[in-house]
Amino acid sequence: MSTNKLEALKKYFGYDSFRPQQSEIIDTIMANRDCMVLMPTGGGKSVCFQIPAVLRDGLTIVISPLIALMKDQVEALRGNGINAAFLNSTISGAEQDQIMWQIRLGELKLLYIAPERLFAGNTFDLLREWNVTLFAIDESHCISSWGHDFRPEYRQLNLLKLRFPDVPIVALTATADRVTRRDILKQLNIEHAETFISSFDRPNLSLNVLPGRKRIEQIQRFVNKHEGQPGIIYCLSRKGTETVAASLQKAGFRVAYYHAGMPGDKRSQVQENFLRDDIQIIVATIAFGMGIDKSNVRWVIHYNLPSNVESFYQEIGRAGRDGASADTVLFYSYLDIITRQDMINNSDQSAEQKELLHAKLNRMKQYAEADICRRRILLSYFNEPVDHDCGNCDVCRNPRTRFDATIIAQKALSGIARTEQKVAMGMLIDILRGSRNRNIIQHGYERLPTFGVGHELRTDEWSEYLGQMLNSGVMDIAYDEAHSFKLNPVSWQVLKGERQIELVKFIPLSERKAKEEELVPKEKPKQEIIRDALFERLRQLRKKLADALGVPPYVVFSDASLSEMAQKKPVSEAQMKAVSGVGAEKFRRYGEAFINEILDFARENNAPGTRVMKGMTFVETLDLYNEGYSVKVIAEKRNLNPVTIISHLVKLKEDGHAINLKSLIEPAAYTAIITAAQEIRAGKNDPLKPLFELLNERYDYGQLRLALAIWEEERQN
Known part of the structure; x- marks a missing residue:
């Protein structure tokens, strides 16, 4: 078996x-x-x-x-x-x-x-x-x-x-x-x-949580860094999918939206276009994706907070199914929690089911707010022990800086108390920052002692810190009272100076941009540029073949297989079949086309006297051999030793190319060499010097290597 x-x-x-x-x-x-x-x-x-x-x-x-x-x-x-x-x-x-x-x-x-x-x-x-x-x-x-x-x-x-x-x-x-x-x-x-x-760990997935500010702007920057790579953006509502898709279309991206309210034929067409890489981005509700077996999705973004860890993990799992690296991003703000809780409370579920849904949502909230390795949290949810940080999430890459935020918290809590616990986030921030808008004046809040006490913090800073306070239990929120903030026992302990509060330091968007840019190498090494260019050529060939056959591109080969081809540059059947994901049927259907594309690319990128593609020297020898030139002429044209050319041809033969090795050596020389080799029991992989000396140096090392290769092939046959 x-x-x-x-x-x-x-x-x-x-x-x-x-x-x-x-x-x-x-x-x-x-x-x-x-x-x-x-x-x-x-x-x-x-x-x-x-x-x-x-x-x-x-x-x-x-x-x-x-x-x-x-x-x-x-x-x-x-x-x-x-x-x-x-x-x-x-x-x-x-x-x-x-x-x-x-x-x-x-x-x-x-x-x-x-x-x-x-x-x-x-x-x-x-x-x-x-x-x-x-x-x-x-x-x-x-x-x-x-x-x-x-x-x-x-x-x-x-x-x-x-x-x-x-x-x-x-x-x-x-x-x-x-x-x-x-x-x-x-x-x-x-x-x-x-x-x-099995282990739930998907180390190829990069995990990132970003604050839910200026989401469209952040998405555009993210997608620009993933040029041409397919991705999914999940939204909570149908309207949200259409709005996000329209914004990205306006910015010039190939994008479409997908939700259950669309006609069935339109949904099918959008899905088919995405599967076949005719569109790069699909913006969808969770109605999309559960049954999509597209292996080359390179990123997944959650525009809104998912309702539970299971859904979240399944949805991010649609990225990088081929094992190659992929990125995931979750946008998060306290309003996402409010929306999800309202949906549960207003549903027709039983009290027991609502309790379960709230508990699952709370675990999702803990993940989004974490300041420890995010992969640890996911794996622990599925009862999988883990004893080290992953190094591939935003927390591991940029450990959080915490600070004593007791005074900031006291200012906010005082504002809540002095407004008789009747204000929501927007109004509270306006009070703390000293904004004299119509609503503030109408309620007389500009006369409060807390008016303007937090003017040193920007709106987005206050929004971040209030969200952290809410999520860590420093205060509560009344969903049934227009989401107004409420004080709890912890709030009063903080106000009275009986308890200190630590928060994670706010990072402005501009600083985060700079940090991201620092992580991007300014200039790639030449070999990496060549590899990326070959990958793109192979990706275009895959798309062309897939369109002709009426199947999604990943059915031809996965991104992981193409990446390995671009790295190893297989130019023979044996080499191509050694690539992960290339079975007998796949090679029969597509192998020759991809080998030819790699050979064409090698020829185009190997100008005389240069070696920008490591290992492609064999291609030049093969081309000259196929044009009918002798070993001597090939050596002259390439300015190489004939012994080197013979070693190329032997290797090409081993790799499955149609090289007639016997035509390269005189029968008498072959017989003499093999007779001597049998005498000292020398084989193809043994040192050649003893054989060279036994034959009184009449034949060079190239002829010895050639004769032994022919002999080995005949013995195997």
Whole structure:
């Protein structure tokens, strides 16, 4: 089994080794045992059931909640040479009939289907005729009322184990705490199933939280630094998606919005344009993304605070699914908390559910306000121990500076007290700064002793500090009284001087810009510039091929594969297949086109006498050889020793290029060299000096190397 699964991994997916726990999960499924798999988004959950599907006879049923996910994964599987299909409302009757025939003939390995469709009509009854050997329940947290995305239609899945007790079930999810995990197993009737919990750590994701001031301006600067890279901006409301998208369109970005209020055909078109890199940015509500298997998303921005850590982690997990580095940004202000709390309080949820939602929101709030490593907070939420800081979040990169802010807090709390606890943030800041606007004069607040006592702080500074005070419990807020601030026991302790307050020092936007610019290298090394230019060329080729085939670009190759190609510059079949993500089927379809692009780029960037692309000297030798020149002439043209040219040709032959080595050496010389080599048992990798001396220096080292290479090839054949 071990050899088979590794061979399948390389053949279909182009990887040489499994990620942690994948191998054990596959063994469990192959042994017909139920299991639960918890892996972060992009962690490799799908491979855990796709490998068993191709290794064994029969059909694997994948139950998935969203149509988009089915379509994307099926396209990716077909691109890898695996026969897969999906059943949903988007396919025609003729297409459905064709799928049914494929199932009956045993040609299909995986069938993706939504739970509603599974239990509609006679589909569930047909399962007995289909030789089903595995049920894979994707996004299995949807079955639990404790999960963050509960779907009632998932509840019927408890029938699977009752009707098919001998068919193993694998439940997969990216986000579930302990309570949700137990509930998933209970609802699916597999309470004794083995649970595999992979690390939730996604070290390739950079985590950043920014104050929610001038968000559009900050986004524009951020996107300019990620030129051409696909990204997602999540907004709380439909109107918000349209407003943000319009602002970015006006600034010249390729952007579209997506929300549930749009017509279905328009949503599908926007989604398709994003998948195919025709637009760079999609601004969306959480209606977008759960089923999007786009591996080359390079960044995710949350314009508003998510409602819980599970949703947040799943949404940022849509960045960097290919394993390459990606950035995430969360904008945060106390108004986000107010909005979310209002939504919970005004919902028709039960009191118990509201309590749960408030608790989950509070954990999200703690993450946003943290002044310790953010990754530690995320991992601890999912009960994963961690003993070191990540070094890849804003807190680790720029440790927070705290200061004694007791006097600032006393000024603010005094202002709240003297206005009889009837003012919200905007009015309080105007009082503290001494603003004589109409509202202040109308209420007579300009006569208060606290009027103007905080004039030394700017509005955005007061906003930041009041938010920190509120979030740390120094004061309260009455959501049902126009969000006015209220004093609590801690407030009075501070006012009376019985308690000190520390806050995180405010960093002006201009200083943050300067710090960010310091982190950006002023000039890249030449090799890095060349690599980036080659990556862009390969990205353009990928887009061209994908458009011709009608598939998203990442189905051709992931960004991670292209990046490795740009770094290693493979120019042969063996070298290309050594690139992560390049399997047999991918090479058959696209390998030659990408090799040719790399060769063309190398020729364009290797002017005579220069070596701007390390390792590309072989390309020049190959070109001259293919033009029919002899070793001697190639050496003269390149101003190199013939021995060096022969070593190039031997290496090119080993890499899979069509080099006729025998034509480069006289038969008599070959026979003499090999006879001597057999006498002293010399091989291709042994030192050549003993052989050179045994032959009385009649043949140079190039001829010796050439003869031994031919001999080795013949012995292998």
